[in-house]
Amino acid sequence: MRVASKFNAQVMDYVRPYIQPGISTGKIDRFVHEFTLDHGHTPACLGYPGDKFPFPKSCCISVNDVICHGIPGEYELQPGDIANVDLTSIVNGWHGDQSETFLIGDVETNAKDVTQCAFDCLYLAIEAVQPGCLISTIGDAIVGYVQQEFPDFGVVDKYIGHGIGQKFHQPPNIPHVATRQSRQERLYPGMCFTIEPMINGGSSKTMCDKSDGWTVRTTDGEVSAQFEHTVLMTETGPEIMTLTQTGPQAGFRF
Ligand code: MF3
Ligand code: CO
Ligand code: CO
Numbered sequence: 001m002r003v004a005s006k007f008n009a010q011v012m013d014y015v016r017p018y019i020q021p022g023i024s025t026g027k028i029d030r031f032v033h034e035f036t037l038d039h040g041h042t043p044a045c046l047g048y049p050g051d052k053f054p055f056p057k058s059c060c061i062s063v064n065d066v067i068c069h070g071i072p073g074e075y076e077l078q079p080g081d082i083a084n085v086d087l088t089s090i091v092n093g094w095h096g097d098q099s100e101t102f103l104i105g106d107v108e109t110n111a112k113d114v115t116q117c118a119f120d121c122l123y124l125a126i127e128a129v130q131p132g133c134l135i136s137t138i139g140d141a142i143v144g145y146v147q148q149e150f151p152d153f154g155v156v157d158k159y160i161g162h163g164i165g166q167k168f169h170q171p172p173n174i175p176h177v178a179t180r181q182s183r184q185e186r187l188y189p190g191m192c193f194t195i196e197p198m199i200n201g202g203s204s205k206t207m208c209d210k211s212d213g214w215t216v217r218t219t220d221g222e223v224s225a226q227f228e229h230t231v232l233m234t235e236t237g238p239e240i241m242t243l244t245q246t247g248p249q250a251g252f253r254f
Helices: 003-019 027-040 109-128 136-149
Strands: 060-063 066-068 081-092 095-105 161-163 170-174 190-195 198-200 206-208 217-219 224-226 229-234 237-240
Touching: 003 027, 003 081, 003 095, 003 229, 027 060, 027 081, 066 081, 066 198, 066 224, 081 109, 081 224, 095 109, 095 224, 109 136, 109 190, 109 198, 109 224, 109 229, 170 190
Parallel strands: none
Antiparallel strands: 060 066, 060 081, 066 217, 081 095, 095 229, 161 170, 161 190, 190 229, 198 224, 206 217, 229 237
16 A cells, blocks of 8 residues: 555656646646556556446546546646646555645635645644544544634535545545544554545535536535545554655645
8 A cells, every 4th residue: 555655646746747727637637647557557547437437537637616526638727727636546456546636827815725725624634533533533623624714615525535455445434524424433553544625615515417427516616625645544643655745745835
């Protein structure tokens, strides 16, 4: 898992300089695809089964009001956009999964606040977990923070973090809003899982595009941002396995 997660972070650092105004999301996807194959590894998203169709590209790119599972294509990033790039690699059968939201050129205050809020939610959740803690520690930390600091923002509950290993998505569920299940299940040393909060600028409601079966948008057209890491619970606390060399680190201000 450490090797897979480190490789996945290297892919993020590789594409980072290309994420600029004018690039199409399809071109970013091709860079991800080619870099991954050139290193002998596999993009987990490509062909991943969905309710209607398998996912058609090698990563997810979700712009502005797209919450998650955006399909890369012709769209060219513009100044003022926020774009989440979500990468998952399979290395020797093991999965590493992470995402970052990128500010494209100058971005208005609200979109920047939503992005900062999602970033801070990821790190405060990581800082909140300890060996043996309830999984609901994560949702309670995130919801407590957002309700206090950004009462107009919504924490998405429909899409969640997950256990990860030889499967892309496996138990346990890691919700960002506590549930009955997450109040009964715990995180023990040796478990690998993702934390990947999605924060909406308005309502937490989601709608999935009926024609492509994947693209998830806000229902009110407000922007949404997300950050994700793959985390290992050790005997002494959480270890972030998908740390990048050149991305935003804990405490970063956008
Ligand atoms: N990477 C997403 C996650 O964090 C899942 C994407 S599934 C795909 O769990 F099929 F859309 F790629
Ligand atoms: Co992901
Ligand atoms: Co994930």
